[in-house]
Amino acid sequence: MKSELERLLADAVSSLVGTVLPQAVDPAWINVERARDASHGDYACNIALRLAKTARRPPREIAQAIVAALPPSPMIARAEVAGAGFINIHLVSDAHSAVLRQVLERGERYGESAAGGGERVILEFVSANPTGPLHVGHGRQAAYGATLGNLLRVTGHSVHREYYINDAGRQMDILTLSTWLRYLEAAGATLPFPSNGYRGDYVQAIAAQLELRHGRELQRSAAQVLAGLPQDAPQGDKEQYIDALISRMRALLGAGGFDQVFELALAAMLADIGDDLSAFGVEFDRWYSERELARSGAVERALGELEARGALYRKDGALWFRASQYGDDEDRVLVRANGQSTYFAPDIAYHLQKRERGFERLIDVLGADHHGYVARVRGALVAMGEPGESLEACLMQFVSLFRGGQRIPMGKREAQFVTLRQLREEVGNDACRFFYLMRSHDQQLDFDLELAKSRTNDNPVYYIQYAHARVASVMKQLEARQLQYDASMASDNLARLDSPQEQAALRELARYPELVLQAARARAPHALVHYLRELANTFHTWYNASTFIVEDAPLRNARLALALGVRQVIGNGLGLLGVSAPDSM
RNA sequence: GCGCCCGUAGCUCAGCUGGAUAGAGCAUCAGGCUUCGAACCUGAGGGUCGGGAGUUCGAAUCUCUCCGGGCGCGCCA
Structure with missing residues (x-):
């Protein structure tokens, strides 16, 4: 829908070149956004504002010309100029119900796209040293990595999930x-x-x-x-x-x-x-052993590669990498004076291996304390002739546990620290994954155990799950009343979904695929959490405002179709988060 | 000292590659169940977007600077 509109606008703009506009316009400049306010229609475009300077004309005048030149489309009800020079586009109501048809047809696959173009991604996450149980910080990385993997998969990437085992140090x-x-x-x-x-x-x-x-x-x-x-x-x-x-x-x-x-x-x-x-619902395609890497001779090969390119030197009995010439702050030791290699040497070899195995994009999910590490690994890749941009780090900020407002102290080597297992057992996997993903990864996370455990109205997990369960409950009620959902009658009567709440719900459903793509591109699973809360909110509002199971059969079936569509999208979204979508709770 | 992240309502946080009147949840206050699940909904109050400067038609968003908090800066991982 979005790209369709952008194409139409691009046509309109290019037809104005030579008259209203002095020169051709790069189509990439033309972006259509979802309107924030319903009174602004469905989509909005700011291209007239962006062109005002080069065209030396008032933005509203340009916008007017673009609207006039807009090719006719069965999807567009009307386009109008608003504000400083925005072009607001109102879609015909068929366009809204078409989305619902798509949700129901595509089912679990609704929201998927091929945007990634099959890019081969290796996603390394957790990779905690096998010297102790996972703690709550690893839990955040696990939840984040797993969901990011899901997001990349459904947006057309070939995703390989890997855990690097530091078993040699x-x-x-x-x-x-x-x-x-x-x-x-x-x-x-x-x-x-x-x-x-x-x-x-x-x-x-x-x-x-x-x-x-x-x-x-x-x-x-x-x-x-x-x-x-x-x-x-x-x-x-x-x-x-x-x-x-x-x-x-x-x-x-x-x-x-x-x-x-x-x-x-x-x-x-x-x-x-x-x-x-x-x-915790987190699986890997491969557990990659550092010892095996070392035994395979990959470390020597990587060092040889660096040596051949003149990126190494000896000083004070140690072997150094000229990291400072490749974007790092200072040079780094690869092999200590005592002959033992630092952790860094096998890490270089490992990342080179990732490239050699054919991965185009290397994503490392790391704790924020490892941020200094990124520049040196990237530098080493560059020194070995690999593109530095292929390596991408997602740095996870720390997790603080709270129990009813009281911070729980945590120490690494101390005897008492809260493990992921303890946390999961106390609050449950669903709440655990949800809370981990609620916040942006570059925001420190305050995880309140009491809130996560509470089965009350202030726990956002249940708010979303409840919407899902409510639809299931309605369907049960339908059966109890000896009625059946008639999909074809529903499909013929989607135009009956004309209340503000129903229109809002349709808009939310239409937004889902764009949201998933955006969350994947921004490596931002938390955007999905916020979206699902909003979708659940629109649903609850609608549910409270109208009865679904009404006498009027065409209307009843249309409403049930919308309810089923909402259930489908909530289920799909929760699935990506690794949170269950129960039919009753 | 240098590098990275953060600073938005009383609290916890959203705010997409700069866009229209800065939004949620919790908390507070006022309402809504004889009707599909009230784990829900409706409404109200609450803001110098840390301070300052700059870039431009337009800045919470980009740049610089200062202040405050977190984390790094090892021949540890």
């Missing part, structure tokens, strides 16, 4: 050590827990699995473990201390023994994270 060694120490403790050993270790209860649970699997074969005495170690913090350096402990563990158990603990801890964490996400 030092953090995993620390988890392995933490697990082993808890395992020793459980067998009665008394030893201090490193200040830098993972203290969460889940570590004890993994230690218990270790005991179950390996019995006492990995036991060593506290004296063996602690002999000759440096001081832990606060007297000593906690990093040195924990590295020494890791080395000690390797020495006492051998590489094989260490790996046994490592593999068990990793598998346990991945199972926990995977189950958690799956229960």
Whole structure:
């Protein structure tokens, strides 16, 4: 509809070139917007205002000329000049009911488009280190990533969802050590827990699995473990201390023994994270292991590529990337003086892999604290001959939990932090996903548990679900009265939907495909949440203003068709959000 | 100090690539159920869009600057 109108206006404008207008106009300039106010008709165009300067004529005069030159169309009832020089377009009422027909015909596919042109997108999100359970911040990234993926899919993109597993770094060694120490403790050993270790209860649970699997074969005495170690913090350096402990563990158990603990801890964490996400309705096409990436030689290949292009140099025994020449603030270390690579080297290789696998667009959903990371990865891509624009980062601001106005303190390494699982169990998946998506991703989120849990009128989740359930309820009532919905009678009588509330509902339904496209392009799932609230509001208003099941059969069926259309679109929208659309609640 | 995000009604937030009189929810106040679900609806009050300057027909939106809040700035990830 929108593009149709833009085409008509472009025709009108080009016919004026040479008379009213001095030169040809780029069709991209001609944008039609949905009118904000119903009195302004259905669509509005500001092209006359934009052309006023070059044409050196008053905008209203140009607008008048465009309206006069507008080719006739069966869709347009009338076009008029308003305000400073806007062109307001009123559609014929058939155009409104045509939308409803489309909703009912296309069903679940209403709102889909091919706008993305099949662009191959890899969407990486969550990618939390497998060193602990997901917390509430990861939950936001999960909800956002999953819904963004849905939005891109229905707007004609080929979407691949991926979770990058950081299973090769030092953090995993620390988890392995933490697990082993808890395992020793459980067998009665008394030893201090490193200040830098993972203290969460889940570590004890993994230690218990270790005991179950390996019995006492990995036991060593506290004296063996602690002999000759440096001081832990606060007297000593906690990093040195924990590295020494890791080395000690390797020495006492051998590489094989260490790996046994490592593999068990990793598998346990991945199972926990995977189950958690799956229960939250978040699925991935692939879980991409950093270790496998490293084993494949991809890291060396990426470094070789950088080397070949002269983007590397050695300084102070380390290998550096000339990031500052590719848009970053300063150069970055890839391989430390001790020979170990930083997290950055495999990340470069991973992103190069994404390009090599044929993805045109690389979207990373990251926590806001990773914003500095984007410039260096993009710089590395550019240095390797890839287009920097292909990488796009969606930075998620932080989540603060509140319980009835009281902030719940959260710390990362501390024993007590709220996990995603705890949050989901307390407020439910629907409210959880909805609340995560209510706010723009670059807005810090205050998540109030009491509000999310409340089954009262101030909880916006139920407001939308209620509209869906109400339609289902009406259909049940219809059956109870021994009546049947007659789709063809409805279709013949859509012109009867002429009340202000019905017109408003039709307009909202027509807006949905545009909204979905806009939300996808702006990477803004929250726009969909707001739209659904507005759609539900128009429906509730209509519901309160008129009775659907009336004696007049043509009118009754037309109204039921509209109600079913509303239900369909609410269902489609909630589906994209990953929120259920119940028939009763 | 530098970089990123934010600042809009009492509170929490929308406001699309600049457009017409800046909008919701909650809270407050006043109304609406013998009728398809009142988890709903109707109405009212409430604003120097953080301050200032600029760009132009037009700025909450773009630019600069200042103020305030959050987050980064490591041979951690």
